[in-house]
Structures are given as structure tokens and as C-alpha cells.
Amino acid sequence: MTNYQSAIKRIDQADTIEKLESLDKSFDRIHQAGFLTDSELTRLDHKIFTKKDAIALRTLGLYN
Numbered sequence: 001m002t003n004y005q006s007a008i009k010r011i012d013q014a015d016t017i018e019k020l021e022s023l024d025k026s027f028d029r030i031h032q033a034g035f036l037t038d039s040e041l042t043r044l045d046h047k048i049f050t051k052k053d054a055i056a057l058r059t060l061g062l063y064n
Contacts (some may be wrong), residue, residue: 004040008063011047017055020048 001009007027014020024045031041 004046005046007040007044008047011044014051015055017052020055024048029049036064046047 007023007030010023011020012050014023026034027044030036031038032042
């Protein structure tokens with residue numbers, strides 16, 4: 001499993017905004033160390049943003 005695939009799995013398992021924010025910081029450090037490409041980090045950021053949005057909407061009762 002690549003670092004990117006592992007990161008996707010961790011995002012999929014995260015169930016709170018706080019966990020996603022922690023992952024975001026972790027992925028930034030992994031990227032700075034050279035283990036994720038710019039493109040991979042951008043895709044991970046988008047996936048985190050989308051999931052955070054879905055959690056927020058679900059919390060407000062606007063999304064199932």
C-alpha cells in the first residue's frame with residue numbers, strides 16, 4: 001500500500017472534524033518530508049474538505 005492509499009484509508013475512517021484536521025496536519029508533514037507529491041496532497045486536501053463539509057451538514061441536520 002502506498003502512502004497515498006494509506007492516507008485515503010485514514011480519511012475514510014475519520015469520523016469527526018477534529019480527526020480530519022489532525023490528519024490534514026499530519027499529511028502536510030509527510031508531504032514536507034517528501035513522501036507525498038504535490039498532486040497527492042492536493043487530492044487529499046480536497047477529500048478532507050469534502051468530508052468535513054459533509055460532517056458539518058450532517059451535524060446541522062441538512063444532510064443524511
